Amino acid sequence: xxxxxxxxxxxxxxxxxxxxxxxxxxxxxxxxxxxxxxxxxxxxxxxxxxxxxxxxxxxxxxxxxxxxxxxxxxxxxxxxxxxxxxxxxxxxxxxxxxxxxxxxxxxxxxxxxxxxxxxxxxxxxxxxxxxxxxxxxxxxxxxxxxxxxxxxxxxxxxxxxxxxxxxxxxxxxxxxxxxxxxxxxxxxxxxxxxxxxxxxxxxxxxxxxxxxxxxxxxxxxxxxxxxxxxxxxxxxxxxxxxxxxxxxxxxx
Numbered sequence: 001x002x003x004x005x006x007x008x009x010x011x012x013x014x015x016x017x018x019x020x021x022x023x024x025x026x027x028x029x030x031x032x033x034x035x036x037x038x039x040x041x042x043x044x045x046x047x048x049x050x051x052x053x054x055x056x057x058x059x060x061x062x063x064x065x066x067x068x069x070x071x072x073x074x075x076x077x078x079x080x081x082x083x084x085x086x087x088x089x090x091x092x093x094x095x096x097x098x099x100x101x102x103x104x105x106x107x108x109x110x111x112x113x114x115x116x117x118x119x120x121x122x123x124x125x126x127x128x129x130x131x132x133x134x135x136x137x138x139x140x141x142x143x144x145x146x147x148x149x150x151x152x153x154x155x156x157x158x159x160x161x162x163x164x165x166x167x168x169x170x171x172x173x174x175x176x177x178x179x180x181x182x183x184x185x186x187x188x189x190x191x192x193x194x195x196x197x198x199x200x201x202x203x204x205x206x207x208x209x210x211x212x213x214x215x216x217x218x219x220x221x222x223x224x225x226x227x228x229x230x231x232x233x234x235x236x237x238x239x240x241x242x243x244x245x246x247x248x249x250x251x252x
Contacts (some may be wrong), residue, residue, distance in 0.1 A: 005204055012042050017208045018114045021215015022026040024059045026223030048222030052152055054205045055212045060181035067174035075165050076175050079158055080182045086145025091190035104250035108146050110156035110243030114236045132164040148183050156242055169172045
C-alpha cells in the first residue's frame with residue numbers, strides 16, 4: 001500500500017469498488033474481479049487482493065437481503081462444497097503458485113464458454129440437452145475457489161456452471177450472491193494467517209466501504225430494470241471482457 005492514501009489512489013480505487021459492487025449486486029459477480037487488476041496498477045498484487053476481500057465481504061452481506069432465499073439450493077451447494085478444497089489449495093500454494101498460468105486458463109475457459117453458447121444458439125453445434133450436474137458443479141466450484149483465493153477471479157468459473165443450469169436471471173443472481181458470500185468467508189482466515197491484510201488496507205477499506213454499498217444498490221436496481229434477455233447478453237459480455245482481461249494480464 002502507498003504510505004499516503006492520495007488522490008491517485010482514490011481515483012483508481014473508488015471506480016473499481018463501485019464497479020465491483022454493481023457486478024455483485026446485479027450481474028452475477030462475473031466482472032467483480034476486474035477491480036483487483038485495476039487496483040494492481042497502483043498497488044502490489046498482494047495489497048490489492050488484501051484490500052478487496054473485506055470490501056467484497058461487505059458487498060456480499062449487503063446483497064444478501066434483496067436476494068434472500070431466491071437462489072437455487074442444489075447449484076449453490078455444489079459450488080460451495082467444491083470451492084472449499086479449491087480455497088485450501090490456494091492457501092497452500094499462494095506463495096509458489098503461478099497466477100499468470102491460471103489467469104490464462106480461466107480466461108480461455110470464460111471466452112470459450114461464450115463462444116460455445118453462441119455456436120449452440122446459432123445451431124452450429126448440438127450439445128447434450130441436460131444441464132451440468134452436481135459433480136461438474138463441484139469441479140467448477142473448486143476452480144472458482146482457487147482462482148478466487150489467488151485473485152478474486154471466481155466469477156467466470158461459477159458462471160460457466162450456473163449458465164448451463166438455465167436459471168432465470170434472479171435465481172442466477174441470488175445463487176452467485178450466496179456462493180460468493182460463502183467463498184469469501186472461507187478466504188478470510190487464510191488471508192489473515194498469510195499476512196495479506198495490513199493496517200493500511202484496513203484504513204483504506206474504511207474509506208471505500210460506502211462506495212461498495214453504493215455499487216450494490218446500483219446493481220440491484222439495474223438487475224430489476226433490465227429484461228432477462230438483455231441480462232444474460234450482458235453477462236456474456238462480462239464473461240468476454242473478464243476472460244479477455246485475464247488472458248491479456250497473463251500474456252503481458
